[in-house]
Amino acid sequence: MAQDILVVGELADGALSATTVELLGAAVRLAEGGRVSVTLLGSAAPAAAAPAFAAGADRAFVSGDGGYEPFRSDPWVAAVQAAITQAQPAVVLLAQSTVGRDLGPRLAFRLDTAAAMDCVQLAIEGGSFRATRPCFGGNALASYSFATSPAIATARAKSQDALDPPRAGATGETVALPGPAEARTEVTGREQAAATGLRLQDAPVVVSGGRGLGGPEGFRLIEQLAAAIGTHRAAVGSSRAACDMGWYPVSQQVGLTGKVVTPDLYIAVAISGASQHMAGCSGAKAIVAINRDPEANIFKAARYGIVGDYKLVLPPLIEAIRALD
Amino acid sequence: MHFVVCAKQIPDPETPPSAFRVDEAKKEVIPPQGIAPVLSQFDGIAAEAALRIKEQTSGTRITVISLGQERARDAIKQVLAMGADEGVLLDDATFQGGDSYTTARTLAAAIRKLGDVDAVFCGRQAADWDMGQVGLGIAELLGWPCAIIASSVQCAEGKLTVKRVLADGFETVRVPLPAVVTVSNELGEPRYPKLQQIMQAARKTVRSMTPAELALDPSTVGAAGARLKLERLFVPVAGGDCEFMPGDTPQAQAVALAKTLRAARIL
Ligand SMILES: Cc1cc2nc3c(=O)[nH]c(=O)nc-3n(C[C@H](O)[C@H](O)[C@H](O)COP(=O)(O)OP(=O)(O)OC[C@H]3O[C@@H](n4cnc5c(N)ncnc54)[C@H](O)[C@@H]3O)c2cc1C
Numbered sequence: 001m002a003q004d005i006l007v008v009g010e011l012a013d014g015a016l017s018a019t020t021v022e023l024l025g026a027a028v029r030l031a032e033g034g035r036v037s038v039t040l041l042g043s044a045a046p047a048a049a050a051p052a053f054a055a056g057a058d059r060a061f062v063s064g065d066g067g068y069e070p071f072r073s074d075p076w077v078a079a080v081q082a083a084i085t086q087a088q089p090a091v092v093l094l095a096q097s098t099v100g101r102d103l104g105p106r107l108a109f110r111l112d113t114a115a116a117m118d119c120v121q122l123a124i125e126g127g128s129f130r131a132t133r134p135c136f137g138g139n140a141l142a143s144y145s146f147a148t149s150p151a152i153a154t155a156r157a158k159s160q161d162a163l164d165p166p167r168a169g170a171t172g173e174t175v176a177l178p179g180p181a182e183a184r185t186e187v188t189g190r191e192q193a194a195a196t197g198l199r200l201q202d203a204p205v206v207v208s209g210g211r212g213l214g215g216p217e218g219f220r221l222i223e224q225l226a227a228a229i230g231t232h233r234a235a236v237g238s239s240r241a242a243c244d245m246g247w248y249p250v251s252q253q254v255g256l257t258g259k260v261v262t263p264d265l266y267i268a269v270a271i272s273g274a275s276q277h278m279a280g281c282s283g284a285k286a287i288v289a290i291n292r293d294p295e296a297n298i299f300k301a302a303r304y305g306i307v308g309d310y311k312l313v314l315p316p317l318i319e320a321i322r323a324l325d
Numbered sequence: 326m327h328f329v330v331c332a333k334q335i336p337d338p339e340t341p342p343s344a345f346r347v348d349e350a351k352k353e354v355i356p357p358q359g360i361a362p363v364l365s366q367f368d369g370i371a372a373e374a375a376l377r378i379k380e381q382t383s384g385t386r387i388t389v390i391s392l393g394q395e396r397a398r399d400a401i402k403q404v405l406a407m408g409a410d411e412g413v414l415l416d417d418a419t420f421q422g423g424d425s426y427t428t429a430r431t432l433a434a435a436i437r438k439l440g441d442v443d444a445v446f447c448g449r450q451a452a453d454w455d456m457g458q459v460g461l462g463i464a465e466l467l468g469w470p471c472a473i474i475a476s477s478v479q480c481a482e483g484k485l486t487v488k489r490v491l492a493d494g495f496e497t498v499r500v501p502l503p504a505v506v507t508v509s510n511e512l513g514e515p516r517y518p519k520l521q522q523i524m525q526a527a528r529k530t531v532r533s534m535t536p537a538e539l540a541l542d543p544s545t546v547g548a549a550g551a552r553l554k555l556e557r558l559f560v561p562v563a564g565g566d567c568e569f570m571p572g573d574t575p576q577a578q579a580v581a582l583a584k585t586l587r588a589a590r591i592l
Contacts, residue, residue: 070496073471098491102473105425105458109465114426114552117456130556135454136354137338139345142454143557184470188486189497205592229592240510250511251493255457257509259492265591275342286591288582289567297342304585305567312575320583324592 001125002034006089006150008080009052009060010099015052018201019092019095019157024056026122026160027093037061037087039080039177041068053172056163059087060174062135067180070187073102077110077179084111084150091129092152093122100154108152115152116144119161128151137256138279157201158262158283193251200252203235205265206281208254211241212270212291213310219248221314222269228321237261237281239271255280269310273298290314298301326385326480328375329436329445331460332368334393334400335453337361345560352558354453359399364400367448369515371508372404374478376516379408382480386410388442390435392420398531403524406518412531413439419536422548427460428465431546435541436467444485445505449474460507470500472537476511 005027027036038057040048042064049060056199061083068075080103084092092107094100096118108115120141121132131153132143157285200206207229209222219236226234238248240255254261256279266284270291271277278301281287289302292309299305306313337360346355354363372389379385383492391397394416401412420431436442445464450457457473464471472473472487476495479486485504489496490511500506518526536543544550570585572578586592 101457104469105461108458109429109462110424114424115458116553117458123347132557134561135456135558136336136345137452137455139340139342139560140347141557141559141561142352142555144553146558147552147554161360165358184500186499187496188499189495191495193494195555244510250341250490257449264584265467274346276338286589288586300342302567304570304582306570306575306578306582308575308578310369313579316576317550317579317582320580321592 002032003030003090003124004035004037004087005031005091005093006084006087007036007038007057008092008094008100008103009038009040009048010046010095010097011040011042011044011159014047015093016048016055017095019097019155020052021055022158022160023093023095023155024052025162025228026155028056030091030122030124032124034090035059035087037083037089039083041076041079041177042066043069049172049174053170054166054168056167058172059187060172061086061177062174063177063179065179070190071099072183072185072187073106074183074185076103077106078181079177080107081110086175092150094152094154096154096156097125104152104154108265111150113148113150113152114146115154117154119153119155122153123154134279136275138275138282157260158225193249198235200235200237200254200261203233203261204263205229205234205267205270206254206261206263206284207234208237208239208271208281209242209248210239210271211245212249212272213242216247218270218310221310221318224318225267225314225321228318239277244260268298268302269270269314271298272296273301326382326443327441328379328385328387329376329439329441329442330368330387330389330404331432331445331447332372332374332389332404333365333399333451334362334391334397335365335451337363338366338452341547344420347560349557349559352555360398362399364403365448365452367450367452367508367510368400369403369407370510370512371446371448372409373515374408374475374506374508374512376408378478382586388413388439390415390432392431394421401531402526403518405529406523407516408522411529414531414533416533419543419549420497420546422551423546424551424553425456425458425462426552427546427550429459429466430550431539431541432459432465433463434541435534436463436537438534439580443502444480447505447507449509456477460505464505467503469505471505472498472500472506473507474509476508476509478506478508478512
């Protein structure tokens with residue numbers, strides 16, 4: 001049965017965010033012939049409409065007003081609500097991002113419906129929408145149906161597949177949204193995390209360190225290992241325990257309350273593999289674990305492992321990797 | 326000033342995955358043997374945020390509210406021992422078995438009933454269902470602004486100044502009171518109550534509020550009012566078998582790993 005779907009789009013560095021492209025792919029599959037709409041807000045929005053059509057949208061609700069940046073919930077809720085009123089979607093999809101974590105619940109309460117957060121699977125079963133999400137720190141999965149409409153769901157980055165191939169050259173309808181409504185929140189400051197080369201989410205290899213490193217010095221070895229693999233290929237991550245100790249910046253935290261990474265290779269050093277950490281890296285193609293405890297949970301998820309003290313394992317590993325080719 | 330802290334008692338989230346079980350038929354988590362439930366970590370940090378302001382603002386009172394069964398009283402006692410002034414336990418049977426919507430609705434009604442609340446402090450998400458909706462829901466239902474995922478909260482001149490954790494850094498926002506804020510672990514560890522404070526907490530009042538007192542229609546709260554229907558709860562199957570690197574020394578194992586990754590075309 002066809003149903004109409006609305007995706008709340010996000011722009012990053014002037015282009016559609018990767019998760020928005022993935023959500024549009026999911027929307028096309030879920031719509032089963034229904035109409036897919038997207039909201040695009042901010043100065044880069046008009047230019048993002050064509051890529052959104054290629055990614056699967058039939059219609060774009062657009063405002064190019066720079067007042068939508070940086071994200072503040074009041075104007076965004078009003079704009080998305082206006083689009084929902086026109087599009088009457090059965091399902092509203094958002095990313096589990098800074099924007100979606102805020103907007104998903106707000107829209108649910110504003111529209112007197114419900115939201116499922118941080119979903120990894122979206123499906124139509126027996127004609128109705130089903131959202132499946134990890135809970136209990138990732139120890140369990142829960143599937144939900146909705147008693148109210150529209151169903152609202154935020155989806156985890158990389159959990160959905162973009163249209164492949166995209167609809168090159170596709171066109172669609174553009175509907176103008178009004179400029180931003182007034183915000184009760186006033187943004188008074190912003191600190192950008194120090195950009196240390198490659199973005200964690202984009203890196204094909206992530207090397208992460210945990211509490212077992214015993215101190216910030218341990219991260220020097222982690223950084224050397226990443227450098228040996230190649231600064232253009234490997235980024236450094238951290239467990240929450242290590243971030244909480246102040247050993248590494250919060251922006252590099254991998255996990256449920258940090259970043260979700262899906263590299264080809266994830267190397268976890270002195271990390272126990274708590275479910276909340278695995279929530280951020282279990283989508284890696286291969287996990288390597290280096291841990292001195294053979295019973296550590298990380299080995300249950302790892303493809304390759306070394307049981308040992310990282311201080312003794314990393315120096316020869318760095319050399320052995322440098323010596324490859 | 327009058328602050329509310331929302332506190333939830335949950336199964337210990339640090340329960341090792343090997344001890345974690347669900348009853349798929351009942352769609353419930355089976356409480357692990359010998360592991361006591363705890364105050365959801367982020368709620369303890371929310372209490373810490375409220376207490377730090379209370380210490381600097383004379384005449385500030387903190388009420389801790391918990392929706393849960395009788396055992397949620399322990400969560401309330403813990404926040405009272407940290408320094409909150411009184412507790413409200415929403416343990417009526419009709420409140421149980423709900424979802425984020427009914428929880429926010431019930432808590433918002435209790436906050437409305439208290440009457441003079443200036444700010445509500447919640448954890449960024451309950452560390453059991455990890456949904457992250459209740460703080461925002463309370464704000465929406467009360468018509469108040471809300472700042473989520475705070476790493477510091479300050480209060481002056483009728484406004485909260487909140488530093489928020491973003492994906493790529495931090496942002497500082499100012500919101501007028503009354504307001505809701507949800508707090509993250511970056512704020513720091515919650516204080517550890519002294520023995521004397523634990524004893525004092527035992528004498529602080531914890532009152533209950535019924536659906537009738539809160540003017541809530543029983544069909545809109547708890548399991549009856551839930552909008553998300555849990556269809557299935559299950560434990561995902563764990564990944565593959567780990568191949569341990571051969572060798573008697575770390576040196577030999579490290580070389581084996583580099584070679585294995587190259588042979589598998591991963592490096
Ligand atoms: C709601 C919630 C959300 C959370 N979100 C996140 C999140 O986003 N990300 C996250 O990471 N965590 C998160 N956590 C915390 C998580 O539960 C764990 O506490 C945390 O991941 C543990 O970090 P760790 O593995 O570095 O430390 P530990 O669990 O202390 O593990 C350290 C490991 O190092 C090993 N080790 C010690 N010394 C050495 C050595 N010399 N050589 C080799 N190995 C050694 C030990 O054997 C141990 O396995 C969250 C928790 C909750 C409740």
